Amino acid sequence: MLRLFDTAIGDLVEITPMTSGQFSMYVCGPTVYDVAHLGHGRYALVFDVLRRYLEWRGLKVRHVSNITDVDDKILERAEAENCSPAEVALEFEEKWFLTMDKLGVLRPHHIPHATEYIRQMISLIESLIKADVAYVGEDGIYFDTSKVSDYGLLARQSLDSLKAGARIAEKEFKRSPTDFVLWKFSEGSSWGWESPWGDGRPGWHTECVVMSVDLLGEEFDLHGGGLDLSFPHHENERAQAAVMHYKFSRHWVHNGFVMVGSEKMSKSLSNFTTLDELLHSTDPRAYRLLVVQSHYRSPLEVNPQTVSEASRALARLDATQQRVGETGANLDEAELDQTELAAFADAMDNDLDTPAATARLFELRSRINQLLDDGRVAEAANSCVTMAHLLEVLGLDLKGIWNGEITAEVQGLLDERAEARREKNYALSDRIRQEISALGYAVEDTSIGQKIKKIFEMPE
């Protein structure tokens, strides 16, 4: 059975679905005020892999991930660009999904938008006021964190400890530095919704409570996101849910950061690379491979070198599949290797140990080549189909077997080169090889003559 590290427990726990055969997960999505960077890509890939794995294990997964389209940053950007917040949100939501598609991230089954839930949020805040855990401050309605006995659970700190650690200049009206805003008064901004407390907009921490409960119920299996969401965002969600007596999420899972020279990649540090910048020159699968080659909770170093290493490793996986394809083996009739499947599942069950799982797949790749060297084609075909099958569980689709189709121009060059080689005119042969390479193909000389390969092209 799957074990995952639960932030609320601080240890590995067995994940037993609430309803047998099903799995409900809520993953905090992006605030759409700018394009996504590598860090966003990592969380999206991590939870995409989790979902794919659970589905592969036969669970019916319900995956919900929101779009935060109400936020001060959206408002700031709209003002700066002289357009409406809705336009900003729409623009970056569209860009978000285009990028996620490139990464091969499966669309969540439900994609709730905060703006669609204003009424429910107001209703929740009313309930919190009625329960005497919210109070009116100068600029909004605040949640009184002292009313939740175990506040600080996800930070693994007590309320007192968190208070002591507060280092931001506090608004005087707040009862505790940890209290957070549920509803912000408009204060002159035109952006807002009517509420019992006047025009305004909801605070960030309320939307996910309302949307997750609406779509998944008052109790669901897993709530996830980047490690920086564990506190205060997720803790604040949990606090509201606790007051409402929701059982809420059974498990909390957080992924580690993308690092740049041992610093967290973030907007504020201006050390980020956008996903589109990366994917412009890199196979999206290479980033996915890089992500799964490290453990989801570990910091992950991403730089041009680590990316190109992953690209190279990926190319070798593609090449091995191609090599099997060229034997003419019938891959449709090949059988999955049950031992490999079980070993893969074992690794994944161990807190989603994708590094171990991929290491095994690379070993399998090596074995396939050995089998081919030995002429054991049928066994190689079985292993190859197994490898491709398991890579798919990680969301990595191999390039597919190329049928060897080439243009007349390339064929002409190949013929010319064969002739040159017969005449041992290697200078000409090498020159033609370069020409062919410029056309997007690689020529290799083997014992049975020239072999042509297609060089992978960047997706547009």
Add this chain to the structure above:
RNA sequence: GGCGGCGUGGCCGAGUGGUUUAGGCAAGGGCCUGCAAAGCCCUGUACAGCGGUUCGAUUCCGCUCGCCGCCUCCA
């Protein structure tokens, strides 16, 4: 200041109380080759430092040093 995490071979990055290697990339040697490429084989005496527990620790405990994260918006 409070809390938490990390320090593994050239780089990235897993893992474990003990005969045998994570894996990837790079490097060196070999097979093959006109060269190259691909593939295969071989090689590198890794676990921050200092103590402790233990028959035995990189792997558990303590301390020291270094790095990082959260405590503010953040994936």
